[in-house]
Amino acid sequence: MTDSHEIESRLRQAAESLLREKKVNLFIGYEKASLPFRTAPLFLTAPKEAGRLVWNPFCTANLAVYLPRLFKAPADAREAKTAPPPPKVGLVVKGCDARSVVALIQERQVPRENLVLVGIACPGIVDRRKAERALGDHAALGAGEDAKGNVRAVVDDGTEVTLHRERIVADACLECRAPTPLLHDVLIGAPVEGKQADAARRRVAEFESKPLDARWARLQETFSACIRCNACRQACPLCAGCKTCLLDQTRPRWIGAGTDISDVATYHLLRAFHLAGRCTECGACARACPMGLDVRLLSRKMSQEVEDLYGYRPGEAADATPVLSAFSLDDSQDFITEP
Amino acid sequence: MSQTQVSSTSDAAAARAWEPTVVAFLCNWCSYAGADLAGVSRIQYPHNIRIIRVPCSGRINPAFLLRALQNGADGVLVSGCHPGDCHYISGNLAARRKFALFKELLQYAGIEPERVQFTWVSASEGGRFAAIVEKVVEQVRKLGPNKKLVKTL
Numbered sequence: 001m002t003d004s005h006e007i008e009s010r011l012r013q014a015a016e017s018l019l020r021e022k023k024v025n026l027f028i029g030y031e032k033a034s035l036p037f038r039t040a041p042l043f044l045t046a047p048k049e050a051g052r053l054v055w056n057p058f059c060t061a062n063l064a065v066y067l068p069r070l071f072k073a074p075a076d077a078r079e080a081k082t083a084p085p086p087p088k089v090g091l092v093v094k095g096c097d098a099r100s101v102v103a104l105i106q107e108r109q110v111p112r113e114n115l116v117l118v119g120i121a122c123p124g125i126v127d128r129r130k131a132e133r134a135l136g137d138h139a140a141l142g143a144g145e146d147a148k149g150n151v152r153a154v155v156d157d158g159t160e161v162t163l164h165r166e167r168i169v170a171d172a173c174l175e176c177r178a179p180t181p182l183l184h185d186v187l188i189g190a191p192v193e194g195k196q197a198d199a200a201r202r203r204v205a206e207f208e209s210k211p212l213d214a215r216w217a218r219l220q221e222t223f224s225a226c227i228r229c230n231a232c233r234q235a236c237p238l239c240a241g242c243k244t245c246l247l248d249q250t251r252p253r254w255i256g257a258g259t260d261i262s263d264v265a266t267y268h269l270l271r272a273f274h275l276a277g278r279c280t281e282c283g284a285c286a287r288a289c290p291m292g293l294d295v296r297l298l299s300r301k302m303s304q305e306v307e308d309l310y311g312y313r314p315g316e317a318a319d320a321t322p323v324l325s326a327f328s329l330d331d332s333q334d335f336i337t338e339p
Numbered sequence: 340m341s342q343t344q345v346s347s348t349s350d351a352a353a354a355r356a357w358e359p360t361v362v363a364f365l366c367n368w369c370s371y372a373g374a375d376l377a378g379v380s381r382i383q384y385p386h387n388i389r390i391i392r393v394p395c396s397g398r399i400n401p402a403f404l405l406r407a408l409q410n411g412a413d414g415v416l417v418s419g420c421h422p423g424d425c426h427y428i429s430g431n432l433a434a435r436r437k438f439a440l441f442k443e444l445l446q447y448a449g450i451e452p453e454r455v456q457f458t459w460v461s462a463s464e465g466g467r468f469a470a471i472v473e474k475v476v477e478q479v480r481k482l483g484p485n486k487k488l489v490k491t492l
Binding site: 262328333336 | 401433436456470473489
């Protein structure tokens, strides 16, 4: 594992030279935020400001979410005449973010030739909630990383606490099969070995072993606190690239806006379904949830099903056809009702 | 007669009176014509079915099916042309992947798999259409009313 400070300085150099040599007009990365365990997205246009970029275990956001809006197609011919040319964008990507970018390229939401991907071999990021839970009654005032990659937090009684990295790493990272970006133009850090998919499969199998009614009860329990804020949708790069979101339609209004369990369940079912074969399992939705819900409960199953039925893993090959845009005459149809 | 007796007899009456409603999405070219053939051939099938004609099974958005269940349907049946026979060449093939995943998803979430069913019926299969409707309605009747996804607000 390469030291975060070294990664950070190389990242700053890379961003500085990309901007200075005008290879990109915009560079998207992370900067220090005012709260512990967090970073804020940073949009750089001036090379001299590259020193604001940071790299640490709190660089959790999937920055691919900002791409589709930068490459929006003009609404009509008149707009096309006056629209500025699409920008050249530099982007910091972790393994999961790179998969999201690949999925967006596959769907032609973003043009590959306009992107410069600065990949970082990612040792796994910190789940803010896990860290806060590990601190118990204490609130963190500041946090950083020590030489071993563990997190050191200063808490409200003035003492320093060390949190072991593996205890507070995000769930999605524990299941990540490609922490080193599969697609990148520049790679920073020594490649990190991927994990097996076993952890995710075990969670799906554990849920699936329950009878139908117990599963429904667990789903209701999981989502009963959902306030329908749509943060999970907003944080998702693939949802950001979607122009036909059912939530934005009002005639008909597909899903009621309230927190009735019928609407909440419908929302989460449709979200999981629309992400089938697209979800790159970055976990941005789960981290964005203000209620701390396991919003990946259903999409986890979809990813597994897509892999088992069609041998497809989203975000791995930019030239592959998205799985639901393709078909084969011998696709399985065991689910068809026969008289 | 005590209060409990009254309610139990009326419950029993309600249970006897309850008939499942199954919403059927049929493609215009094969399955709707198949249903038509069942009709003109005077083949009897349960009247619990409410048919909605769609241009192609590829037109079906899973949101349709969830909305039917939310609005009180006890079951949903989706039928299109047999694979390879689609009027639009490949609409049902693209749909087949969506249906397979959606069916898995509902079952995973704890919705009974018999509530949402998918099949293929060609324009010449009036008998098959009637048999399938009979089977689906029977299965849904056994499950009882849809209580999970229905919106009661």
